[in-house]
Amino acid sequence: MEILQTSLKVTILGMGIVFVALIGLVLIIMAMHRLTGNKKDDRKKISVEKADTVSEQKAELADSAVQQISMDEDSEELVAVITAAIAASLHRSTHDIVVRSIRRIPAITPVWNRTSRQEQVSARL
Numbered sequence: 001m002e003i004l005q006t007s008l009k010v011t012i013l014g015m016g017i018v019f020v021a022l023i024g025l026v027l028i029i030m031a032m033h034r035l036t037g038n039k040k041d042d043r044k045k046i047s048v049e050k051a052d053t054v055s056e057q058k059a060e061l062a063d064s065a066v067q068q069i070s071m072d073e074d075s076e077e078l079v080a081v082i083t084a085a086i087a088a089s090l091h092r093s094t095h096d097i098v099v100r101s102i103r104r105i106p107a108i109t110p111v112w113n114r115t116s117r118q119e120q121v122s123a124r125l
Contacts, residue, residue, distance in 0.1 A: 078102065 079099050087094045107114065 075102070 079102065082102065083094050083097050083099050086099075087097050090097075
């Protein structure tokens with residue numbers, strides 16, 4: 001019985017210390033918030049401006065993604081390569097697959113990501 005009472009006292013003491021520490025952290029964060037002078041209105045204005053620029057960028061990407069490739073010599077080779085890749089991935093003959101149109105989608109990955117991929121591919125060759 002004495003062990004149970006001691007364990008309950010230790011549990012309550014531990015939970016109390018954690019609770020007091022969390023309250024202290026909340027008070028410190030609130031004080032830092034007041035010292036830095038961040039206002040909710042300023043943050044809302046900034047987030048609205050960012051949302052506007054992001055929506056404009058998405059619209060530009062969507063417009064450029066819809067562009068069609070003209071059917072000249074280079075695009076005929078591109079169609080042949082894409083058809084062969086699709087046929088290989090589906091384990092079918094190229095005669096079963098017809099590519100009717102190709103749309104280029106702009107790369108939205110960061111430059112450092114593309115550069116890293118190119119370096120990895122060239123290192124394997």
